[in-house]
Amino acid sequence: MHRLLPLFAAVALCSLACERKTPPPPPSAPATSEQRVPAGEGPIVIGMLGSLTGSEASFGTVVRDGIQFAVEQVNAAGGVKGRPVELRAYDTQGKLEESVAAAKRLLTQDKVVLILGDVTSSGSLAIADAVQAARVPMVTPSSTHPDVTKKGDFIFRTCFIDPFQGGAMARFARENLKLERVAVLHDSKNASSLGLSEAFIAAFQKLGGTVVAVESYAKGDSDYRGPLLAVKKAKPQALYLPGFYSEVGVIARQAREMGLTLPLLGGDGWESDRIFELAGGALEGAYYSSHYAEDNPAPELQRFITSFRERYGRSPEAASALGYDAAKVGLAAIERAKSLSGPDIRDALASTKDYPGATGSLTLDADRNPVKPAVILTIREGKRRFAAAVTP
DSSP states (O other), X not given: OOOOOOHHHHHXXXXXHTTOOOOOOOTTSOOOTTTOOOOSSSOEEEEEEEOSSSTTXXXXXXXXXXXXXXXXXXXXXXXXXXXXXXXXXXXXXXXXXXXXXXXXXXXXXXXXXXXXXXXXXXXXXXXXXXXXXXXXXXXXSSOOOTTSGGGOTTXXXXXXXXXXXXXXXXXXXXXXXXXXXXXXXXXXXXXXXXXXXXXXXXXXXXXTOEEEEEEEEOTTOOOOHHHHHHHHHHOOSEEEEOSOHHHHHHHHHXXXXXXXXXXXXXXXXXXXXXXXXXXXXXXXXXXXXXXXXXXXXXXXXXXXXXXXHHHHSSOOOHHXXXXXXXXXXXXXXXXXXXXXXXXXXXXXXXXOOSEEETTEEEEEOTTSOEEOOEEEEEEETTEEEEEEEEOO
């Protein structure tokens, strides 16, 4: 797409021609947000990065669909500040080095005014320092690790954080399921899985429960019988699996093959239809925490579901709703901002209050994290069903 030369660049070239001695910034350094403000016409460019191929692709692609859908709606309504929005979406393949490369491209080549992503906590932690240094606001739709927004005041999120989500599942396990003894099996290489595990363990023990075993695996493993055998020997009443669907589905199937019939509990990393194919019925009766329930009658959610179905011919997963909310919150902030500079957009984002999102009413707190409810879903007959709501 043809892009107009920004006004500030024209002025800079003129100044150089007149032999002014101020050198340009090094070509390898990302321009700060104040240097990247586009001229008052043409598209406003925003970026998205996440796993669009690889083992976590069905998570990243549904987030992208939600973001793209939000951009389409905003453009159909006249755009932002009277200008169309252009989305540049890059594939990280679920690899940290690809996340870093994609973020650099968005900052240095595309000169975006807003980044939506990364999809995973590990990816967001890998790019947050560079984004903060460039003074470009970043809103992650789905990175739940608490350290993500601690990276700086330009880093935001629209999903709840792991301490709240892990604590919500611990409360449900103790108060609703009346469990006393549980085991935990987490991904030792995934920041979100480790964060959820830590939060769940602390909350469950505080509520009087006992964690009888804590085992681990690594992303990409295919045989989980070793840690599952240790879990079986500990004789828990349930197993907490705060990992991604790509491993959890296989773990659940192998657990059932080993005679582990106990309830399985999990987190929002389970949110992919692919998990049912991998598990082969092994998740029947399981529970997990998530960001929304499709059968929630909230008007904003039901409007989103109806319009998403019309656009894509399928029901949205939670990750699509998260992507949609992140994009809508970010674009609304750009509309409210005094200018397209990073600090002005950041300030507008920080003022977000009671935003009527698809995943619930959302207010960003002083730490740039949302105050919003969580839901507990159960899997019955291969379908997700609402089980409970947990408020902050």
